[in-house]
Amino acid sequence: MPRPRSLSPARIAEAALAVIDRDGLPALTMRAVAQELGMGTMSLYRYVDDRQELEGLVVELVLGAVDTVPPPGAPWREQVATLVRRVRDAVAAHPAVVPLTMTHRHSSPASLRWGEAVVDVLAGAGFDARSRVIALRALLGYLLGAIQLEHLGPLAGAGTDVMAALPDDTYPRLAETARSAKTVPPDEEFDGGLAAVLAGIEAGAR
Structure with a gap:
């Protein structure tokens, strides 16, 4: 008789996310997660098949907490901006x-729910299917790129100092811009970029 699933x-x-938060994404292995749970590696295989499944569970844990109900009665740009900020x-x-x-964005139910919420707002604002494709991809590109730059990319922390x-005399504008970047709060930078993307989406749909 199989042992009960405990x-x-x-x-x-949660254990997999703890490994990632502490040691980074490359450290995510079946063995590391099993150790985090205080169990043997082979025992973990009773619950998940491989690292890919672990990754999917992590994505669900993180994105599953995102509220996908846009603010009612708000203009479409504010509704979309709110949904994007929540993921950020x-x-x-x-x-x-x-x-x-x-x-995992195409296989994650939480990611799909968020995508459905965004395109539903766009559809309600009169965007046709082709325009929604472009808008959703532009929003995803901006959102994930901005998060990476803020936390993991060359413009984060010491990269800006460099x-x-x-x-x-060689990079006058780039150096000046990097110095100015230190004075721009992360929320202002993110919201400003998001506003530019939304304005472009609106202009492109006309």
Whole structure:
């Protein structure tokens, strides 16, 4: 008779996320998660098949907490912006998970629910199917790219300092821009970029 299943998918996802948060995405292995749970590696295979399934559970844990109900009665741009910001807030707490959201976005129920909410707002605003394709991909590209730059990319932290120190006689505009970047709060930078993307989406649909 098989032993009872004593671990929930949520508990396994929490352990996997703890490994990623502490040691980075490359450290995510069946063995590492099993150790986090205080069990043998082979025992973990009773619950999940492989690392890919672990990744999917992590994505569900992170994105499953995102509220996909847009603010009622708000203009479509505000509704979409709110949905985008909610994902940013959820993922920014675990930036190493960003690559997984792209890998699993077509198989993750939470990701699909979010996508459905966004395109439903766009459809209600009069965007046809072709325009919704372009808009959704533009929003995803901006959202995930902005999170990576903020937390993992070359413009984050010391990267900005390096660019700010570039010689003015060779890279005058780039150095000046990097120095200015230190004075722009992350929320202002994100919201400004998002507003530009939404304005472009609106202009392109006309």
